[in-house]
Amino acid sequence: xxxxxxxxxxPTARTLLRRVLDTxxxxxxxxxxxxxxxxxxxxxxxxxxxxRSIQTKVTARQRSHGARSTGRLxxxxxxxxxxxxxxxxxxxxxxxxxxxxxxxxPQSVVKPAPAPQVVQPSRRKSSQSSLELQLPELEPxxxxxxxxxxxxxxxxxxxxxxxxxxxxxxxxxxPVSQEPPGNxxxxxxxxxLNLTFATPLQPHSVRKPGLARRPPTxxxxxxxxxxxxxxxxxxxxxxxxxxLRAPVATLPTDIVLEDTQxxxxxxxxxxxxxxxxxxxxxxxxxxxxxxxxxxxxxSIPELQNHKLQPEPADPLEMTEAEGSKRxxxxxxxxxxxxxxxxxxxxxxxxxxxxxxxxxxPKIxxxxxxxxxxxxxxxxxSSVKRSQRTRxxxxxxxxxxxxxxxxxxxxxxxxxxxxxxxxPEEPERSSExxxxxxxxASSELAxxxxxxxxxxxxxxxxxxxxxxxxxxxxSEPQEPVLARTHPRPRxxxxxxxxxxHKGGLNHYTKLFSFYAxxxxxxxxxxxxxxxxxxxxxxxxxxxxxFAAHAGRKTVKPEDLELLMRRQGLVTDQVSLHVLVExxxxxxxxxxxxxxxxxxxxxxxxx
Amino acid sequence: xxxxxxxxxxxxVKRKAPRxxxxxxxxxxxxxxxxxxxxxxxxxxxxxxxxxxxxxxARINAxxxxxxxxxxxxxxxxxxxxxxxxxx
Numbered sequence: 193x194x195x196x197x198x199x200x201x202x203p204t205a206r207t208l209l210r211r212v213l214d215t216x217x218x219x220x221x222x223x224x225x226x227x228x229x230x231x232x233x234x235x236x237x238x239x240x241x242x243x244r245s246i247q248t249k250v251t252a253r254q255r256s257h258g259a260r261s262t263g264r265l266x267x268x269x270x271x272x273x274x275x276x277x278x279x280x281x282x283x284x285x286x287x288x289x290x291x292x293x294x295x296x297x298p299q300s301v302v303k304p305a306p307a308p309q310v311v312q313p314s315r316r317k318s319s320q321s322s323l324e325l326q327l328p329e330l331e332p333x334x335x336x337x338x339x340x341x342x343x344x345x346x347x348x349x350x351x352x353x354x355x356x357x358x359x360x361x362x363x364x365x366x367p368v369s370q371e372p373p374g375n376x377x378x379x380x381x382x383x384x385l386n387l388t389f390a391t392p393l394q395p396h397s398v399r400k401p402g403l404a405r406r407p408p409t410x411x412x413x414x415x416x417x418x419x420x421x422x423x424x425x426x427x428x429x430x431x432x433x434x435x436l437r438a439p440v441a442t443l444p445t446d447i448v449l450e451d452t453q454x455x456x457x458x459x460x461x462x463x464x465x466x467x468x469x470x471x472x473x474x475x476x477x478x479x480x481x482x483x484x485x486x487x488x489x490x491s492i493p494e495l496q497n498h499k500l501q502p503e504p505a506d507p508l509e510m511t512e513a514e515g516s517k518r519x520x521x522x523x524x525x526x527x528x529x530x531x532x533x534x535x536x537x538x539x540x541x542x543x544x545x546x547x548x549x550x551x552x553p554k555i556x557x558x559x560x561x562x563x564x565x566x567x568x569x570x571x572x573s574s575v576k577r578s579q580r581t582r583x584x585x586x587x588x589x590x591x592x593x594x595x596x597x598x599x600x601x602x603x604x605x606x607x608x609x610x611x612x613x614x615p616e617e618p619e620r621s622s623e624x625x626x627x628x629x630x631x632a633s634s635e636l637a638x639x640x641x642x643x644x645x646x647x648x649x650x651x652x653x654x655x656x657x658x659x660x661x662x663x664x665x666s667e668p669q670e671p672v673l674a675r676t677h678p679r680p681r682x683x684x685x686x687x688x689x690x691x692h693k694g695g696l697n698h699y700t701k702l703f704s705f706y707a708x709x710x711x712x713x714x715x716x717x718x719x720x721x722x723x724x725x726x727x728x729x730x731x732x733x734x735x736x737f738a739a740h741a742g743r744k745t746v747k748p749e750d751l752e753l754l755m756r757r758q759g760l761v762t763d764q765v766s767l768h769v770l771v772e773x774x775x776x777x778x779x780x781x782x783x784x785x786x787x788x789x790x791x792x793x794x795x796x797x
Numbered sequence: 798x799x800x801x802x803x804x805x806x807x808x809x810v811k812r813k814a815p816r817x818x819x820x821x822x823x824x825x826x827x828x829x830x831x832x833x834x835x836x837x838x839x840x841x842x843x844x845x846x847x848x849x850x851x852x853x854x855a856r857i858n859a860x861x862x863x864x865x866x867x868x869x870x871x872x873x874x875x876x877x878x879x880x881x882x883x884x885x
Binding site: 242430457579669692693694695698699701703704705706707708709710711712713714715716717718719722723725726727728729731733734735736737738745746747748751752754755756758759760767770771775776779782783795 | 802803804805806807808809810811812813814815818819821822823826827829830831832833835836838839841842843844845846847848849851852853855856859865866867868869871872873876879880882883884885
């Protein structure tokens, strides 16, 4: 920097240019950093206050440059104009190009006069915090700046991952937050513009390192897909739109989502499918089961395609053999794991995809164990498998599924309904009718031909009541057992205090009462110890006294003697006095003989 | 459970004697001896007096050391004196 200053004394165009070049070369890296950081900041900190501060900082720099240049040299003004112009144009075009932006930096680095800085930003100070004003001053020394910036960078990177998610989640929110800060000042507008432009550009560069790639993109898709699904659902079942929508409006949103999604997912791909699949059953109305199988076979590829729609790669997998799917699995193992996590959420598509992939390896086992699987992903997979491997069995399976669904409750059944594309669909829908009439009816009408519906209803309504009966029978029994047993159990294992400890605790309380002072807890423990010791001694003494009197019974006289020896009972203070002083009435009555009515004395002496 | 280091003074105390506890204790210590009917009450009185003495002694100790709180040391010092005094 010293080199830069010396030429300043000679105000010639050459020196100026040279200086600019030198500074540019030296400071380009620094400037880049600062640029990035500023951009990151803007990215990271949506709150307008932060951004404002940065903008104001930038403007302050510019102003300082301008002031300095004007104060010093006529040439300086020209240089300042150049620099001002260049950053504007550049920033308008692209912020990413570092060398151009670097031109701005040299001035801030060079600026020798702190006074103009302080004076001019002072206007801003009201809005700013002093710390941020100081920052430009700190930057000039190039040695210090990189350290500071580096440290700042790390922090911001850490935050970036978090922020990126947010950005990707709610991309609409950013621009809104960015705009307001630009408004307040015309001078700051340019800087704000730069900043705003930077924000969209930066994420790409940052994104590529792969900080938080997988969850955000997929989730974004999910949300959109959900809405689409809902819409498609309504579209697909056009005749029953009213039925569908009425429940949607009436029911709380959560429930609606849960119920409708499973249906909607298949339906999304389904809406076209329905048209395809429906024709199949019609040609073969003779045999109900035969038609069912027929339809399933025809519908399977379509279904797969639909489910695969979200990802372009998927259709290939689906249409082709399972091997290709396995290959896909190998490609993105993370995704499958991530999908599992997501599977709970409303957007089920990722999970569906996963099931497609993961199911493949399982196939041999699952053919036997499909009924047992209560897991959602497992079920989906099982559905798929059933489409391929178990077509003949499907009717039976569906019945079993119904039983399971009854046991498990609404959720599983609804999800099973996702298979609605298959012949099971009607059954499920019938089941759903039992559970909840609204979506099921719509599905039934839309997807399944009426004669099929009737047949399947007949088939599957029969098992349903039985299962319901079993549920009813089983449920009440369990609660009864649970109610009867646990109470005694809970009563029995109640943790018992150590009685010895409890008794001692009573006396420690008395101690704290008599002490009439606050005391340490350790002191109380000490008191307990002392009391324990004292009681031991007391028992030993009593034994000795009783033994001395030739008795095996400890009598009150022994205790009186003991107290006399302890100095508690003296000639002036008898035992009775002590009793009257220290014991409540009920105990006094036990100890001090008193005459009662009927010429009786109690306790007898 | 956060135990405060200090225990404030008790304002109210049960005056009831833990008679069962005393009886059990005596039986545990001297299983071959029998405590007479109202013996436990007198034992309770004895303990009460002992505690009273101990507390007063401890308080005096605390006051001598110009301490607002009775500390363990104070209790130990008091116990040394009182246990000796209450030896039979």
